[in-house]
Amino acid sequence: MKKNAFRKIAVTLTCATILFTLTACGKKSEKEDDASEKGVTTITVATGNASLPFCYLNEDSKFDGLDVKLMEAIDKALPEYKFKFIGGDFPTTLSNLESGKAMIASFQFEVNNERKAKFTYGTVPYTDWDTFIVTNGDKGKALNTFDEAKGKKIYVTTGTNQAAMAENYLKEHKDAFTLVYGEYTNEQIVEAIKSGTVDATLAPKYSNDLFIKNYGVNFVIGNQPVNKSKAFILFNKKADVKLQKAVNDEMEKLKSDGTLLKLSKKYLGGDYVPKN
Known part of the structure; x- marks a missing residue:
């Protein structure tokens, strides 16, 4: 009986030692993980x-x-x-x-x-973000200036510099054209111009290049930007x-x-x- 008792005690101590070791290792690993992120x-x-x-x-x-x-x-x-x-x-x-x-x-x-x-x-x-007026070449000639956009509906993305520059122009030329605001995707912009929902949008040259490449449209821009920017x-x-x-x-x-x-x-x- 005493031998069995000693064996049970020994087994218990061994298990406790293993558990302590595993716990300690776990804590060390966590500390190492923390250390690897330290300073980041x-x-x-x-x-x-x-x-x-x-x-x-x-x-x-x-x-x-x-x-x-x-x-x-x-x-x-x-x-x-x-x-x-x-x-x-x-x-x-x-x-x-x-x-x-x-x-x-x-x-x-x-x-x-x-x-x-x-x-x-x-x-x-x-x-480079030089802004041009983008229009449908199948429905008319390219526009070089805001003056030439009189009576047009122009799409602009809400909160952008394009919206701000058009708004500034309208402060001095009231009702010259109408701004249509939104959060359109490129596809939606293209469809809006093709359908005549809007007549134009304001965009850099590479955006118009992508419209043409990705959607096969005949969109055109003027030979000069309405604003030069980066x-x-x-x-x-x-x-x-x-x-x-x-x-x-x-x-x-x-x-x-x-x-x-x-x-x-x-x-x-x-x-x-x-x-x-």
Whole structure:
């Protein structure tokens, strides 16, 4: 009986030792995991989820597009940061940045006074965004200026620089044309112009090139833009200065090493990277 009792005690102690060892190992593993993440700061990046070819969800429901791949390339080069995307339409992306839900936003942002007051612009432009009036060539000639758009219905995406520039023109030329606001996809823009729901839209040359390539339409633009501009990323006003410098420096490198050009050719079909 005593031998059996000693055996039971020995077995109990052995089990306790094994359990303690496993528990200790588990705690060590958790600490190691914590240590591997130590010094890495997660940064939320606001972008679009349905704006081809800039920022959208692909067939695998993953973020894709020029703006997304640009931010992923920056993230890869900065091990001290981990970027996490949140998607939305254009106005939502701006509100996510303004509210602090995101510290960076990447969605082809042009410079205007309202945004300059609310956000901090990146220092490196990454896409030319000269704006043209896009019309259906099967229904008339190209329009070069807003003056030539008199009486037309022009689609603009809500909250964009294109909307702002057209609104500014209308302040001095009341009722010159009518603005139709929305959050249309490229396909919806094309259908609206083809059907005559609107007569025109405002877009950069490469957008019109994509309309023609992807939908087989005869859309035309004028021989001069109604506005010359470039696209930048935006930072929340409270974004860490170190983060801003790291991102801006890396964007400069990506421009110098040809990465921006590769992204432009892949997603926009040509070289639309600003030369300065």
